[in-house]
Amino acid sequence: MNKRKFIISLLYINLLILFLGTFINVNNSYFTYMSKGRVILLLTCFVLFIYYKKLDSSPEYELAQVKTEKKDKELKQTNKPHVNFKDVAGLDEVKEELVEVIDFIKSPEKYKKMGAKIPKGILFYGPPGTGKTLLAQALAGETNSTFFPASGSEFVEKYVGVGAKRVRTLFEKAKKNSPSVIFIDEVDAIGAKRTTESNNEKDQTLNQLLIEMDGFHSDQNVVVIGATNRLDLLDEALLRPGRFDRHMHIGNPDLKARQEIFGVHIRNKPVDKSVDIKKLAQKTHGMSGAHLSNIANEAAILAVRNNKKNIGIEEFDAAIEKVIGGVEKKNPHIVEKEKKKVSYHEAGHALMGKILELDLISKISIVPRGEALGYVMYTPEEDRYLLTYNELKNKIKVLLGGRSAEQLIYGEVSTGAKDDLKKANALAYQMVCEYGMSNLQNRVFEPNFIKNCYPLIDNEIKLIIDECYKDSVSLLTGNLNLLQTVADHLYEQETLTGEELDTLLIKNNLILNKGGL
Ligand SMILES: Nc1ncnc2c1ncn2[C@@H]1O[C@H](COP(=O)(O)OP(=O)(O)OP(=O)(O)O)[C@@H](O)[C@H]1O
Numbered sequence: 099m100n101k102r103k104f105i106i107s108l109l110y111i112n113l114l115i116l117f118l119g120t121f122i123n124v125n126n127s128y129f130t131y132m133s134k135g136r137v138i139l140l141l142t143c144f145v146l147f148i149y150y151k152k153l154d155s156s157p158e159y160e161l162a163q164v165k166t167e168k169k170d171k172e173l174k175q176t177n178k179p180h181v182n183f184k185d186v187a188g189l190d191e192v193k194e195e196l197v198e199v200i201d202f203i204k205s206p207e208k209y210k211k212m213g214a215k216i217p218k219g220i221l222f223y224g225p226p227g228t229g230k231t232l233l234a235q236a237l238a239g240e241t242n243s244t245f246f247p248a249s250g251s252e253f254v255e256k257y258v259g260v261g262a263k264r265v266r267t268l269f270e271k272a273k274k275n276s277p278s279v280i281f282i283d284e285v286d287a288i289g290a291k292r293t294t295e296s297n298n299e300k301d302q303t304l305n306q307l308l309i310e311m312d313g314f315h316s317d318q319n320v321v322v323i324g325a326t327n328r329l330d331l332l333d334e335a336l337l338r339p340g341r342f343d344r345h346m347h348i349g350n351p352d353l354k355a356r357q358e359i360f361g362v363h364i365r366n367k368p369v370d371k372s373v374d375i376k377k378l379a380q381k382t383h384g385m386s387g388a389h390l391s392n393i394a395n396e397a398a399i400l401a402v403r404n405n406k407k408n409i410g411i412e413e414f415d416a417a418i419e420k421v422i423g424g425v426e427k428k429n430p431h432i433v434e435k436e437k438k439k440v441s442y443h444e445a446g447h448a449l450m451g452k453i454l455e456l457d458l459i460s461k462i463s464i465v466p467r468g469e470a471l472g473y474v475m476y477t478p479e480e481d482r483y484l485l486t487y488n489e490l491k492n493k494i495k496v497l498l499g500g501r502s503a504e505q506l507i508y509g510e511v512s513t514g515a516k517d518d519l520k521k522a523n524a525l526a527y528q529m530v531c532e533y534g535m536s537n538l539q540n541r542v543f544e545p546n547f548i549k550n551c552y553p554l555i556d557n558e559i560k561l562i563i564d565e566c567y568k569d570s571v572s573l574l575t576g577n578l579n580l581l582q583t584v585a586d587h588l589y590e591q592e593t594l595t596g597e598e599l600d601t602l603l604i605k606n607n608l609i610l611n612k613g614g615l
């Protein structure tokens with residue numbers, strides 16, 4: 099009821115009471131014998147009633163009504179993203195993992211009956227522009243949830259308690275509008291590791307976030323998604339079970355994913371038939387989804403500028419060059435000619451792993467990840483607590499496989515093996531100083547004693563590393579064809595799963611030469 103209506107109603111009721119009073123209070127000097135007064139009162143009541151009714155349909159009133167309804171609807175609409183999984187290209191593994199969360203949000207009763215708890219906190223981590231925000235929006239879109247975006251930096255304020263209050267309000271709103279998805283970008287701005295030097299405001303904000311995450315129950319149907327470029331910066335407390343306990347890596351797209359991302363971004367653009375999306379994807383190795391969307395947009399702008407009906411390959415090429423210019427300054431990883439070298443390097447690691455039957459390979463990739471230009475991911479067959487002398491040496495050989503491949507193919511080595519060498523040397527050091535696995539035999543060297551006999555220890559480390567490197571080069575030499583095939587496929591596809599690697603070997607009748615092992 100609005101103000102005007104309220105006043106009229108009051109007036110109306112008062113007049114009615116007055117009118118009835120004329121019958122009860124016979125001594126009333128005004129009305130007892132004044133039937134005219136009664137008529138006037140009745141008439142006023144009637145007029146007021148008509149006015150009241152008219153108010154309901156007055157344009158002014160209707161407008162006010164429409165305005166509030168629109169505001170409510172707008173709020174709901176902006177909070178309900180019209181994005182779903184088909185707008186997110188690539189990232190198949192992550193989407194697969196999220197399917198379960200979607201089901202949780204859609205039919206919580208099913209899980210409640212089984213006593214299963216809805217996952218509360220999911221953490222997306224990975225380089226900028228890879229679709230973390232987009233994916234969170236799509237999760238809300240898929241489940242018709244209300245979306246509450248926030249950024250960690252918004253919560254960090256000068257005044258103690260302000261950030262904490264904002265966190266509280268955000269969660270309150272989300273609970274009221276459930277099912278809902280809270281998305282906190284740059285979560286490291288509030289959730290960074292606490293230092294001894296206290297920062298009252300930041301600590302309070304983080305504490306409030308922890309309290310809120312502990313506080314809501316699975317039946318409240320609120321999912322919190324945090325995003326960060328730096329998982330290593332986050333406070334342990336935030337990663338504990340019941341908080342952000344599901345971590346999903348959102349990496350840069352590989353060739354196939356880049357093709358798909360281009361597909362999404364040219365969906366509504368008039369693109370010339372001669373444009374080959376695969377070729378565009380090949381030219382944009384190492385770029386993020388945001389870069390690709392930027393390229394599609396730049397190309398469209400250029401087409402307008404060139405008075406073209408359709409976007410042609412010239413526009414795409416110019417747009418790629420423009421974006422690469424910006425990227426290369428920030429990201430030294432993206433140099434096309436290095437892609438080949440990285441392919442040999444990673445193929446070297448993978449082949450050594452296969453030859454020596456170390457852990458199972460789950461993925462080989464030349465898509466840069468963090469500091470690394472490429473990587474091989476292993477799934478350990480079982481937890482191992484005891485490793486033999488030969489097994490440790492095999493581990494070192496696999497670590498040196500990348501450098502050996504480079505030496506073999508290019509006749510010289512590059513800086514790409516920095517991390518491998520560090521790990522290989524650390525293992526060799528442990529073999530000599532901790533495990534008694536060198537010519538120094540069953541001796542163990544305590545850290546404060548090492549300085550005294552360092553040349554001796556260093557010599558033993560060198561013997562192990564040199565022998566492993568020699569073996570690794572000779573094993574790869576015996577499998578040169580294989581190295582070539584794997585590297586070529588890796589260069590083409592950018593990622594190979596463990597199964598794809600196996601199929602490749604079988605299909606090409608390639609037999610591992612284990613060099614008498
Ligand atoms: N996988 C993808 N599929 C389709 N478009 C994508 C994809 N990844 C990124 N994009 C495009 O890039 C834009 C930026 O992505 P988004 O903001 O989600 O990245 P982000 O990972 O959240 O980045 P930041 O870490 O910088 O916050 C998106 O709006 C979208 O246009």
Ligand SMILES: [Zn+2]
Nearest residue numbers: 500514515518
């Ligand atoms: Zn390596």
